[in-house]
Amino acid sequence: MTATGADQEAAGETTRGYWWWERRRGVALDVGLALVSALECALEGVEFAGDTGLPVPLGVLFGLLAGSVLVLRRRWPIAVVLVSIATTPAEMGFLMGIVGLYTLAASEVPRRITVVLTGMTLVGTLVVSYVRLRQSVDADADFGPGVWYVPLVAVFMSLGLTAPPVLFGLYVGARRRLMESLRERADSLERELSLLADRAEERAEWARTEERTRIAREMHDVVAHRVSLMVVHAAALQAVAPKDPAKAVRNAALVGDMGRQALTELREMLGVLRSGEPAVVPSAGRVPLASVGRAAAAAAAVAVEDGPRLDEVEALVAQSREAGMVVELSVEGERRPYAPVVEQTAYRVVQEALTNVHKHAAGARTRVRLAYRGAEVAMQVENGAADGAVADAGLPSGGNGLVGMRERVLGLGGVFVSGPTDAGGFRVSAVLPDAGVA
Template identity: 35%
Template sequence: MNRTAQPAGTPVRSVPSKFRGPFVRWPRIADATLALAMFVAVTSLEEGPGDSLVVRPVVDLPPAVLLLFAAAGAALYWRRHKPLAVLSVALAAWAPMLGSSYANVGGIVIVALYSAGRHTQDRRWGPLGVVAAVGAVTLDGLLLSLPAGEIGFGCLVMLGAWYMGRRLRLRSERAAQLRQEQAAEAQRIAAEERTHIARELHDVVAHRVSMMTVQAGAARMVAAEDPQGALEAMTAVEEAGRQALDELRHLLGVLRPKAERDGLGPQPGLTDLPRLVAQVREAGLDVSLTDDIRAPLPARVELSVYRIVQEALTNVLKHSGPHTRTEVRLGHDQCGPGISIEVLDDGQGAALQSVSGTARTTGMGGHGIVGMRERALLLGGTLDAGPRPGGGFRLTAHLPVQPVLGEPA
């Protein structure tokens, strides 16, 4: 069984999230701070001799210029929701000041160009805004008699700001599309597994059970008048039941992992985990087991714990190879009634080094994580899996411990 991509809507609690800066965590506050900082910069700084920046007294600014600065700076607050309008306001505020000492609104225009590329799907007005900004830079340079190289650099900065925003948007759109495709694939795999099992159960068992029902009904009807006929009918029911049981055992053997097909015996539980770990060690995996569960668990929960650990260790051995350092940790949840399962590996095995990181996380061709997640969801729990920042893989499952109504603990 391979590692299969998790649904996009499932939060990955077991994998540390990427660094999220203030523009992601608090977008409105960050945009307001950016707008204020840009306004303060354009009003209090101006270009001095030798391309230096000098402080300019705000009282020296004409009221009309101060109003244009305020409009251009304040517009940045809406740069995510109305990026093209913000770019238009910034260009309109910059145009009357081209060729003067107040034409330092270009910094605001750069931010507006980046925002237009990052936060809009429009493919026509964004490039037109770049053309307008490049034209403004060229005109300002000509009016100030700047060198051609300096004008060209300014044009490249304007183009680069929009292009960077556009590239980031396209990359995020591709990532979102990939998550949707992986979620759809996971749902398809789960539905395919359910359909397969349901079809097999119907084809193998339904016919025999139908025969048993008919024969039992016939025996009940003739029991008083024809005891011998009733006995023969019940004998047929017994035979059909034996055949159905044999076929059901065969079906369950096919659906089980290969290692469990030798016999039907008792279902494995927590007491069988040390034996499982020993078997995996014999296969070459460097695995340790920490079991802090002391209270008795319902039978279904114990079976699910065993199967999840078994599948996780199989994935580690298959994807990372022998000598991979692996830790299995079992314990009680600290925040509520339930147990937690954590399987960590460092991904530093001696085999399968040609397997790419994408293949490890998406699990092309198998249903491993989907099957484990389905098992956890059936108990009302959760299962998350994904790569670790320092390398390797991490799987975490949380299962409730309350027994289902009618199920023995």
Template identity: 40%
Template sequence: MRFVLLGAAVSALSLPVLQGQAGAPSGLPLPAAVAVAAAAGAAAWWARRSWWPLAALGAAAYVWFLLWPPLLAASYFAGRDLAKGRDSAAYLGGCAAVCGASALVGAWRAGPQEMLAATPGNALFLAVAVIGLPFALGLWTRARHEVRRRAEREQVMRAEQARAQERARIAREMHDVVAHRVSLIVLHAGALEVRTADEAAARAAALIGGIGREALADLRDVLGVLRSPEPAAAVSAPLPTLGDLDRLLDQSRALGIEVVRRDEGEARAVEPAVGRTAYRVVQEALTNVHKHAADARTDVRVRYRPEALEVEVRNGPPPAAPAGLPGAGWGLVGLRERVELLGGTLRTCAEDGGGFLVAARIPA
């Protein structure tokens, strides 16, 4: 829009200049003057892509008709866009040649044009006003933009540095606290498996140890993501998806929860992000069952719709009041964000009778 306004302004200024400035008419008939003014406006509008046509037209019009608006606009773009000193010097040298040629033409035509173009004082004034000042304004505009871009780059670099430091701090905390305690759980589970004479207790200890080792492997990958400048390259193990859902359910069954899985619709391959999100929905729901409704029967439904994948995890009321495990309370919040990032919806609600439902619908 601003280049349309620029073109209109150049045309509007060019026409009266061609009809006569300081008593020096161009000698062009009105239709020709209108055509030249329109060409100058079109060249100014085209400066949004390239300002060189505007500079060429401005130079020719300045030499023959002392038409200054196109050259003034071209000088501003030259100062703004010519980054190399050699290019700027070449442009200013060309403008000096244009002023010299204009002085020669003015002397040849004599009269008012000679007074404007060939008199040293007037020629210098026009050169400074038409070329020098717009060029300096373009230089100032470019410098201001460069300062702004440099400030934005520095701000981005400071933000990235702060993120990297925070990621490193989180990684240290997770390594020193979480990984240490999970390692102790694995060690104690291994000791219990070896020392107990109860076969059922040994199987439970082995299961706890296996889950703890998987947790350590996942934690190692997470620490790699936090410490790596390229997180995508830090994950060494493939992330779980729908194909790993049965193994997740078997782990819950081994801990004493009755879990039943039902699939509805024709099973098909879905996008990896959709499969991983569906797996996390079931995982988080089962985690909450372990925390808040231990031993409660749990139904897991996976529905393959033509346009979406639906996952429901519904547990009944626990047989006895659970002791409960500590939690941060952010599991379902993060899960909702993960589902909504894929354009899906997550519904969580308590049901009549004491059960709980976690249902996700993910476009697939």
């Protein structure tokens, strides 16, 4: 009948130096019960010594030793019950028997042992009660009860001394086991909740990282191309201004238009990041952005529906031609619609590849190929060697363009290949399966 470690620590009463006791309160209770039991047995030992002819001190010593066994009830409840059964004929140890049966029933002792010892105690108490009552009735000649009196009273006495402590002990033991089970479940649930909270935090951090990466990729795709064209046009404007003022004016107008479009796109993106609401960026580079959370999912959905399409690739190539790049566009296969996310990704791959040509291969001849293949669409952007006669525009590179393209394509289950060609140029190839078919 011991409390759990959690209760002991909560109560601040945990001790480890008192043999099998774990709380001072348990020590005080058991020692007090043992003293009372020893005193009871010592008093009853006087009568036992008179009935058996033993010396009174010996009877008292026997009672003290027998009653003090109750101090072991938490450690060896079976031994306490056996001693109480052994002292039953001497009519001593009633308190020891009651407390011992209660402790035995409440402990983790196998039930068959509890049943056997309870039966032995019941039989022993019944026999002793019957014998003592019969002797009392026979000794009192004036008292003449019926034949039913002695057995009935003996049964009631034996049941009264045996059944209540056993039943109460069973109840306390069952309640203790239930409380321990509930406590274990609560601890397990708390651990699971803590684990779920950690996992949720990890997933949230992963989602934030993914969203930051997506936002950075979208801003790079939308702004880098247009700004690159602005730089190229500005360089061309600087070169032709002294020779052809009319062309310089047209180039200046193009630079102004592209700058305004770039500023509009940046303003839309920054507004989305501040408000967390999805927004659509106008022009061929429309891209919705959203903050981390529910707005991110909404923005992603808008990005898929309102992003650029494959039929806008011709306009994209035309912008590069206006900037002075020699670009050839060829389309193979029958045009057909694909899933929005596939068309948007294909557009971004072509856009980023052309931007890289502006940055790293100024004046190079470039070929853009689109191939519609039923359940998939393929694209390839290949440029020749840079024209040494054309001045480098000096565009900076963040080194994330190819990485972003690869992430987009592989994320849709496609194939992405990039690398230099034997002619000194560079080739970017990608194949995307139709998301609807997949």
